[in-house]
Amino acid sequence: DTEVTQTPKHLVMGMTNKKSLKCEQHMGHRAMYWYKQKAKKPPELMFVYSYEKLSINESVPSRFSPECPNSSLLNLHLHALQPEDSALYLCASSPEGRRDPSNYGYTFGSGTRLTVV
Amino acid sequence: AQTVTQSQPEMSVQEAETVTLSCTYDTSENNYYLFWYKQPPSRQMILVIRQEAYKQQNATENRFSVNFQKAAKSFSLKISDSQLGDTAMYFCAFMKRNRYGGSQGNLIFGKGTKLSVKP
Numbered sequence: 001d002t003e004v005t006q007t008p009k010h011l012v013m014g015m016t017n018k019k020s021l022k023c024e025q026h027m028g029h030r031a032m033y034w035y036k037q038k039a040k041k042p043p044e045l046m047f048v049y050s051y052e053k054l055s056i057n058e059s060v061p062s063r064f065s066p067e068c069p070n071s072s073l074l075n076l077h078l079h080a081l082q083p084e085d086s087a088l089y090l091c092a093s094s095p096e097g098r099r100d101p102s103n104y105g106y107t108f109g110s111g112t113r114l115t116v117v
Numbered sequence: 118a119q120t121v122t123q124s125q126p127e128m129s130v131q132e133a134e135t136v137t138l139s140c141t142y143d144t145s146e147n148n149y150y151l152f153w154y155k156q157p158p159s160r161q162m163i164l165v166i167r168q169e170a171y172k173q174q175n176a177t178e179n180r181f182s183v184n185f186q187k188a189a190k191s192f193s194l195k196i197s198d199s200q201l202g203d204t205a206m207y208f209c210a211f212m213k214r215n216r217y218g219g220s221q222g223n224l225i226f227g228k229g230t231k232l233s234v235k236p
Contacts, residue, residue: 042229045224104214105164
């Protein structure tokens with residue numbers, strides 16, 4: 001299995017809703033990431049988990065709350081979002097620790113298209 | 118701090134022809150990876166090719182090859198025999214490498230080049 005699976009693919013939510021985005025990988029990768037991507041822009045890093053511990057939080061508003069229940073799963077909990085939070089949310093994973101550099105790289109999911117109304 | 122610059126916002130090429138996408142970067146690091154990612158309208162970010170900075174040999178993957186000039190901090194992507202399915206946004210990306218071969222820090226993206234392959 002060489003995939004990162006994200007659900008749902010599309011999500012429309014109101015500003016008072018609570019929802020969660022899910023990400024799953026079974027490649028044995030020990031680093032997982034959430035990125036936010038606006039149209040025609042590169043992805044922007046939000047959070048990094050390394051060995052299930054939050055290692056980077058790029059000053060993301062508290063209305064976004066990440067969770068890493070185990071080494072295969074990554075969630076992003078959403079609450080009281082604003083219309084400007086509408087974007088494509090990408091999950092990615094990568095191997096960590098000792099490994100063959102020729103195989104190194106991030107694997108991305110296909111994203112969740114989020115619309116906040 | 119590291120920066121990645123893609124100076125061509127949009128490019129087009131005729132099917133079966135060759136096209137080169139430019140990327141320059143700035144870093145004081147000596148050990149790092151460079152990547153080209155492809156993002157088609159389906160929006161999945163797909164790894165096209167990777168280059169390890171300590172390797173002088175340019176990476177190739179089928180129709181995709183790079184011209185890596187470490188001293189000039191240049192990392193261009195050449196697509197040969199362009200196909201309609203190559204139509205996508207292409208991002209150049211940089212990452213510091215730790216001593217174990219893994220990452221050290223964030224994957225830093227350029228702004229992207231939108232490539233259109235015309236029939």
